[in-house]
Amino acid sequence: MPLLRRPAHHVVLAVSALALAAPAAVVTAQGSAAAAVPTVSIAVPRPEIDLAPGNVRDDESDLVASLFTGLVRYDAAGRPVKTDLAQSITTTDERTWTIRLRPGWTFSNGEPVTAQSFIDGWNYVAFGPHEQQDAYEFAEIVGADRLMSAHPASAMSGLRRTGPLSFTVTLTRPDSSFVSALGAAAFDPMPQVALAHPAQWAVAPVGDGPFQLQGHLTGTSTSLTVVRNPHYRGKAKPTIARIVFTFPSSGRFTDLSADVVSSGVTSAVADISTTFDARHRTTRSGTYGFLAFPAFDPAYADVHVRRAIGMAIDRQALVRDIFGTDRARPADDFVTAAVPGYRSGGCGSACTHDPASAAAEWAAAASRPSTVVLNYNADGGHKPWIAAVCGQVTQALGVPCTGRATPDFPTLVNDADAARKSGSGFGPLRLGWLMDYPSALDFLEPLYSSTGLSNYGGYSDPGFDALLAQGRAARAPAAQLRAYRAADDVLATDVPVLPVYVRQEVTVWHPRVRTVPVDVFGRIDTVGLRLS
Secondary structure (H helix, E strand, O other), X not given: OOOOOOOOOOOOOOOOOOOOOOOOOOOEEOOOOOOEEOEEEXXXXXXXXXXXXXXXXXXXXXXXXXXXXXXXXXXXXXXXXXXXXXXXXXXXXXXXXXXXXXXXXXXXXXXXXXXXXXXXXXXXXXOHHHOOOOHHHHOOEOXXXXXXXXXXXXXXXXXXXXXXXXXXXXXXXXXXXXXXXXXXXXXXXXXXXXXXXXXXXXXXXXXXXXXXXXXXXXXXXXXXXXXXXXXXXXXXXXXXXXXXXXXXXXXXXXXXOOOEEOOOOOOOOOOHHHHHOOOEEEEOOOEEEEEEOOOOOHHHOOHHHHHHHHHHOOHXXXXXXXXXXXXXXXXXOOOOOOOOOOOOOOOHHHHOOOHHHHHHHHHHOOOOOOOEEEEEEHHHOOHHHHHHHHHHHHHHHOOOEEEEEEOOHHHHHHHHHHHHHHOOOOOOEEEEEEOOOOOOHHHHHHHHOOOOOOOOOXXXXXXXXXXXXXXXXXXXXXXXXXXXXXXXXXXXHHOXXXXXXXXXXXXXXOOOEEEOOEOOOOOEOOOOOEEO
């Protein structure tokens, strides 16, 4: 998996206007003597690997989220909220965290959920030889690096059990946003059966969530069914007894028929709002596309050049003509509206379409490229918008602009690294980001800090890094946001990247469904589903 973690991608399935006309599964009565069993079908992307929480992609996670309850969920504003499983999550220094669990919580097989369930689960995901996609989520915990070494340890030294239902987590440095990170699926607990038979468990996981799985995932599965977990101890119980998660293979009517179609399946169709009227919801997203300037390329060293290109881009036109107004919004900050700390217009003039001012900025530059080259991976569906941006740049600045494609994202990163080492020119890189958890830090640090694992442009500013450290160590949320917004202001001045678009999550449903709550990731809250 590339260091970009969850690369942003374009959904290529098409939602038919008739897709919800005849749902594949409806409310049924199983036999004349049986009580009515409320059943709902939800169309979701097919999991690429398995159903283990440490291995599932965010847009595939609706099913897995129904099977597990972790320590933290998020409110509508993206703020962390303790689940019913977590009794307390506390810290006195933002570095050592104490977690206490409520007694009586169990997995669906009756096994108690204990502190060891979390410690074992986290160590399992973080252990390099297990090759879990989300192992990087634990990088901030003391000892995690040793689990990824050539001769790996088997447990993180930063995890310590202090009682049957309590444990401590020690981080490598203070991080006030750690409580937000705990909402990621990789931090879910694992039962003993998962450790004893990991391969079997990964395709038929036993979890501690509101639903339990019937059957198991195979290479030919077209659907999976979950039913209410009778052992679930959460205060809010599902009203839906049975959910069939279907895996559409195409955008054809027969494949997309369902009661609910998740945001991972709905396509970038511009007329969703008119086609489905009130039966759709658009959710703020943490998926963000941008262009990163290579710090090693002298042709882009002048900030006037970088700002000029940014002002030449008509983001509104890109959304209207290419992405679709229901599927994207113009980006105007270095974080997205899905996280606390976002500011409308935070990017400043570099994200404002102004061809005349762009030309003036270009003319003011001491040096500039003779041709603007935008680098992108050909397998991601980016060619249309890259070509459109090039047309806008040429029209506003009078400079030739061309897109240069690599076969895939790893090749793009490797080519940029080779150019850096050889001292040759390269041009801006097309990059994307899907947040791991709703915090400004989850954008600012990995994408723009001097040590950021996904800072492929190589931007580095000591003042920016110091502001991130200040925000991480701040106890009060207001102090955190002040530091992160100050760091955001540094980016607006330096313009190391150009935010372009933010993806919108769109969920649509059949009239028989009354309520479809979704979280900050666009995932369907299966407990809150209600029928008409």
